[in-house]
Amino acid sequence: MKRNFYALLAGGLFGAGLFTSGMTDTTKVQNWLDLFGDWDPTLAFVLTGAILPMAVAWRIAARRTASLLGTALPATPSSTLSPALIIGSFIFGAGWGLAGLCPGPSLAAVSYNGIEGLIFIAAMSAGMFLAPRLGKLFANPQNSAKNFG
Amino acid sequence: MLEQDWIFGFGGGLLIGAGGVVYLLFNGRILGASGVLGGLVDGTGWDTIRERLSFIAGLIAVPFVLTLLWVRPDTHISSNIWVLIGAGLMVGYGARMANGCTSGHGVCGISRLSVRGIAATLAYLFAGGVAVLVFKHVLGVI
Numbered sequence: 329m330k331r332n333f334y335a336l337l338a339g340g341l342f343g344a345g346l347f348t349s350g351m352t353d354t355t356k357v358q359n360w361l362d363l364f365g366d367w368d369p370t371l372a373f374v375l376t377g378a379i380l381p382m383a384v385a386w387r388i389a390a391r392r393t394a395s396l397l398g399t400a401l402p403a404t405p406s407s408t409l410s411p412a413l414i415i416g417s418f419i420f421g422a423g424w425g426l427a428g429l430c431p432g433p434s435l436a437a438v439s440y441n442g443i444e445g446l447i448f449i450a451a452m453s454a455g456m457f458l459a460p461r462l463g464k465l466f467a468n469p470q471n472s473a474k475n476f477g
Numbered sequence: 478m479l480e481q482d483w484i485f486g487f488g489g490g491l492l493i494g495a496g497g498v499v500y501l502l503f504n505g506r507i508l509g510a511s512g513v514l515g516g517l518v519d520g521t522g523w524d525t526i527r528e529r530l531s532f533i534a535g536l537i538a539v540p541f542v543l544t545l546l547w548v549r550p551d552t553h554i555s556s557n558i559w560v561l562i563g564a565g566l567m568v569g570y571g572a573r574m575a576n577g578c579t580s581g582h583g584v585c586g587i588s589r590l591s592v593r594g595i596a597a598t599l600a601y602l603f604a605g606g607v608a609v610l611v612f613k614h615v616l617g618v619i
Contacts, residue, residue, distance in 0.1 A: 330503075331503075331504055331527075332527050332531040333531070334499055334500070334503035334504050335528045335529070335531040335532040335535070336532065336534055336535040337496075337499050337535065338496045338497070338499040338500035338504065338508060338532060338535065339496065339531065339532035339533060339534065339535030339536035340496070340535030340536070340538065340539040341492050341493070341495045341499060341535075341539075342492075342493055342496035342497070342508060342532075342535070342580070343496075343535060343536040343537065343538070343539040343540045344489075344492045344496075344539045344540070344543065345489040345490060345491070345492030345493030345495070345496060346489065346493060346540065347489070347539070347540040347543050347550070348485055348488055348489035348492060348543075349485060349486045349487075349488070349489025349490055349492075349493070350482060350485060350486060350489070350550070351486075352540070352550060352552050353550060353551065353552055353553055354553050354554050354555070356482075358609055358613070358619070361602070361605040361606045361608070361609040362606075362609045362610075362613065363606060363610075364610060364614055365609075365613065368482075369483065370483055370486040371486070373483045373484075373486035373487040373490060374486045374487070374489055374490040374493065375490060375583060375584065375587075376487065376490060377486070377487040377488065377489065377490020377493070377494060378493040378494040378497065378584040378588075379490075379494065379584060379587055379588040380491070380494060380588075381491060381494035381495055382494045382497045382498060382501070382584055382585060382588035382589075383588040383589075384498075385497065385498040385502055385588075386501070386589040388502060389501055389502065395501075395502060395503055395504060395505030396503050397503050399504060399505035399506075401501075401505045402501070402505070402506070402507050405586070405589065405591040405592070405593055405594070406593060407591075407592040407593065408593070409592065409596050412574050412575065412576075413575050413576065413596065413597055413600075414575075414596065414597070415574065416570075416571045416572070416573070416574030416575025416576070416597075417571065417575040417582070417596075417597040417598075417600035417601040417604065418571070418600050418603075418604040419567050419570055419571030419574065419575075419604070420567065420568055420570075420571030420572045420575055420578060420601050420604070421600060421601030421602065421603065421604025421605040421608065422567050422571070422604045422605070422607070422608040423563070423564040423565065423566070423567025423568035423569075423608075424568055424579070424601060424604075424605045424608070425604065425605035425606065425607070425608030425609045425612070426560060426563065426608050426612055426619065427554070427555055427560060427561060427564030427565070427568070428553075428555075429554070429564065429565075429568065430510070430511075430568060430572075430578050430580075431510035431511040431514055431568065431569075431578050431579075431580075432510035432536070432578070432579065432580050434568075435510060435514065435533060435536050435537055436536055436537065436540045437540065437550075437552055437554075438537050439537060439540060439541035440540070440541070440544050440549050440550065440552065441552050441554055444555065444561055445552070445554060447558060447561045447562065447565070448554070448561045448562075448564065449565070450565065451561060451562045451564070451565025451566045451569065452514075452565040452566070452568050452569035453514070453518045453569060454565070454566060454569065455565060455567065455568065455569025455570035455571075455572075455573070456511070456515040456518040456519060456569040456570070456572070457518050457519050457569075458566075458569075458570055459515075459519070459569070459573035459574050460519055460521070460573065462570075463574060
């Protein structure tokens with residue numbers, strides 16, 4: 329199926345970029361976050377390089393009614409800043425700083441990150457599994473689907 | 478003066494962006510690593526399971542091939558199991574609670590000037606900076 333081929337291509341380009349940019353090196357990420365140590369600005373170059381082609385793609389997408397394969401394009405983003413967005417990002421960021429890993433690089437590096445990389449992915453997957461389930465305990469039932477959809 | 482790491486960073490960033498372009502324009506989807514994996518883990522994305530598994534297959538296979546052809550990078554990953562488990566739980570839980578991580582909110586959100594993407598990015602950059610300050614400089618565990 330074409331969708332699977334282009335998903336494989338997109339994942340492959342994403343992986344090639346994470347590898348080439350050095351973003352699977354946890355110390356490069358942690359040194360970017362470390363304003364009180366040996367600060368490393370590489371991540372800003374990575375983010376800039378990634379945003380440029382995406383900004384063009386969003387402009388193209390805005391003029392289209394469907395993707396090139398005929399599937400629906402993403403809806404216009406909400407501008408509501410929910411507590412889940414901010415609290416979730418704080419929790420995510422704390423873990424990101426602690427290990428120097430986030431979901432993309434942890435998967436990209438799985439073939440050369442040893443057992444430690446697998447332990448991180450297992451724990452990350454457990455966190456992903458728990459999020460909508462624990463979220464229901466705290467959230468208003470009417471909001472839970474929106475927050476964790 | 479540009480350091481070599483910055484040039485590779487920018488070039489790698491362009492490749493990351495190219496992946497996002499393909500996923501958006503062909504598949505109609507926002508490239509977000511936590512969204513692709515999270516939907517598989519919690520069952521909400523099983524209707525698009527092949528698309529998600531294909532994406533992850535490419536994401537794992539291409540770096541693996543590059544380690545054979547080019548270089549096997551040192552990742553300096555922590556060997557402290559509690560750091561790995563604690564950080565992994567926070568990364569997975571927080572990304573799903575916020576509905577996105579560095580790729581979805583950072584790359585894809587900022588590039589469409591999404592208020593939520595920009596706010597999430599500022600929040601996780603701040604928390605990441607505080608985490609490194611506390612765990613590295615105060616507690617000395619990393």
